[in-house]
Amino acid sequence: MRIDRVVLFGQSCSEGGAEAAAELAAHFEAELAYLFLEDSNLLRLAELPLAAEIGMDTACRRRLEPAAVERALRALASHAEEAVSGLARRFRIPWSFQVLRGMPAEALSEAASATDLIFFLRSQSRVGIPTREEALAREIVSRSGAAVLYLSGESSIQPPIGVFSSGKPSELPTLRLVAALARDFPAKLVVLCSASGGEVPPDPEFRELLRDAPSSTLRSGIPPKAWPILTAAAREGVGLLAISIGGSALPPGEIESICSQAFCPILLLP
Numbered sequence: 001m002r003i004d005r006v007v008l009f010g011q012s013c014s015e016g017g018a019e020a021a022a023e024l025a026a027h028f029e030a031e032l033a034y035l036f037l038e039d040s041n042l043l044r045l046a047e048l049p050l051a052a053e054i055g056m057d058t059a060c061r062r063r064l065e066p067a068a069v070e071r072a073l074r075a076l077a078s079h080a081e082e083a084v085s086g087l088a089r090r091f092r093i094p095w096s097f098q099v100l101r102g103m104p105a106e107a108l109s110e111a112a113s114a115t116d117l118i119f120f121l122r123s124q125s126r127v128g129i130p131t132r133e134e135a136l137a138r139e140i141v142s143r144s145g146a147a148v149l150y151l152s153g154e155s156s157i158q159p160p161i162g163v164f165s166s167g168k169p170s171e172l173p174t175l176r177l178v179a180a181l182a183r184d185f186p187a188k189l190v191v192l193c194s195a196s197g198g199e200v201p202p203d204p205e206f207r208e209l210l211r212d213a214p215s216s217t218l219r220s221g222i223p224p225k226a227w228p229i230l231t232a233a234a235r236e237g238v239g240l241l242a243i244s245i246g247g248s249a250l251p252p253g254e255i256e257s258i259c260s261q262a263f264c265p266i267l268l269l270p
Helices: 015-028 040-046 064-093 106-112 133-146 169-184 204-212 228-233 251-261
Strands: 005-010 031-039 052-056 061-065 095-102 116-121 149-152 161-165 191-193 215-221 240-244 266-269
Touching: 005 015, 005 240, 015 031, 015 064, 015 116, 015 149, 031 064, 031 106, 040 061, 040 149, 040 215, 064 095, 095 106, 106 133, 106 191, 133 149, 133 266, 161 169, 161 204, 169 191, 169 266, 204 215, 228 240, 228 251, 240 251, 251 266
Parallel strands: 005 031, 005 116, 031 095, 116 149, 161 191, 161 240, 191 215, 240 266
Antiparallel strands: 052 061, 149 266
């Protein structure tokens, strides 16, 4: 699996999440990139005559001033740049910092490429008009072709690596990527398949990918629904679950439910 950049984004990110991103960048010998997002929703909101904020320290209501918002964003950007610079020195990896302005999905999709791995922290602090995080993560994958790693601040990537598949030829690129990732770590590969019965799907490449993995387990007959998939992954002790949003039989709502309820990091692939 080729990764050129491991990308953090937003106005801030948890210390644990940033360190996990740096570790992965070092593993893939990739660049650690920070895309600092100036959400245009917030900037437009600050220009409205009735816009106001309540101070956390004083609990007093005050008018939301565009200039004050701009200063606050610059201060946050400076802090984020220092953080990524320090991590890059510590892990001895290349790094970059870029400020984006616009709607979150559009700005991030335009800045991302198909060889990026984007860290998306569950319940991360975001401002502006709220968007469901799971829907935003899925949209970024669809628009940019980048992979999104969706995790909570406390999560860490652990073997084995799981993947949900219907066993159809259209999902072979996803299985190929995840099998390569399992070899890179190295880690056991767990394939959760919606095909019925205990037999390996008949496609010869599917069989070959399972055979070439360092070690692999196939669990079949799993309904393409969030809860059965997560239950099966938990039984196998999966530490990272990969899902394709392109060739997968899973509808968007089920993918978003998996992201919101998952006990382990979720890797969303094109």
